[in-house]
Amino acid sequence: MLEITKRLLRAAEGGEPVFLASVLESGPRPLVPGARMLVERSGERLGSLGDTALDDALAAYAPDAFAAHIAATLYVTPGGLSERTAKGATAVYVEVVEAKPVFLIVGAGHIGRSLAKLADFLDFHVAILDDRDDFASSERVPEADEVLCEDFEEALKKYPIGPSTYITLVTRGHKQDELSLRTCLGRGAAYLGMIGSRRRTGAVLEHLREDGFDPEELARVRTPIGLSIGAETPEEIAISIMAEVIMLRRGGDGSVMYHR
Incomplete structure (x- = not known):
């Protein structure tokens, strides 16, 4: 015993x-x-x-x-x-x-903050990264176990990423999202999702494909991010993202359970 x-x-x-x-x-x-x-x-x-x-x-x-x-x-x-x-x-x-899975949020705007609250509630180890002092602070995101205020690319290069790491890219712009995605690809994360419209995220993936990134790795990127529940507010968008993370983590299929 x-x-x-x-x-x-x-x-x-x-x-x-x-x-x-x-x-x-x-x-x-x-x-x-x-x-x-x-x-x-x-x-x-x-x-x-x-x-x-x-x-x-x-x-x-x-x-x-x-x-x-x-x-x-x-x-x-x-x-x-x-x-x-x-x-x-x-x-x-x-x-x-097992140890708590790590939920790494890249971008501490409204959606990032809402994700931190939900991920903490769901018992993840929450890490949040932003390059702006007034966004990346423990006072602004008290639910985070780690608050990183650094350049996105440099911080992600040294952050330990593996099969228990769930990453969401929700920065303030497509440039920061693309740089972050380039740094995270191919490192074995359990989940890698990037926010954005189909047109914008499709363009980002095409850039990476042209630059020689592995098509299989690109196919694993969840983008547009989240489940289709008609989300509009930052809180609703965060729920749709966390629902997708739970679905993939637990082996669900996202189908409606209602029946008569």
Whole structure:
């Protein structure tokens, strides 16, 4: 149990993520509530839930859980694992334990500030960058964990970007957006979005294509940014952007759930 706790702490503090499964309700199986098992990305396991078949089923589920950054309760039925509750089923809480993802906002205008509030609410580590003193300040954006007041290009060159970094380019102009995009491309960000109209963002992508940037990397840029919800105000635009980030992070499809 101590080894499991140590491994969970390492993951939460920035080490490699790990998949955790914990028994909530034993159901028909002779399990002990609270029993835990960890699964590494490699498939290596630590601990056991007390049932070999259940351990195997959850280890097989782990790769998809890593991809979706899952946190859910699963119910074990004769048909397998399900997120739908079932009477008398074994209930297992599963979670990918990892450090907070970084939400990097490039541009501290009205939309940037609204994004900082939402990203903080959604438990991201929030970083915001602007090259203007009166915009990049902790007083103006108190929700940010990091406030960077520097040249966009220089700051982004040295900022650590990786698979847990979500980047939104919402600067005051297309010149700053394009310079920032050039600096962020090809560095493995989980999300890279740029604000702007189809015409303007299409022109930016064409410039980069002509300059030899990888077409596959350009195709991954989310632009125009956000989901189409008819957003008009900075707050509504921020919601549409965060909805797209959540959709991609959790493996959603953005479809309407309403039905009759």
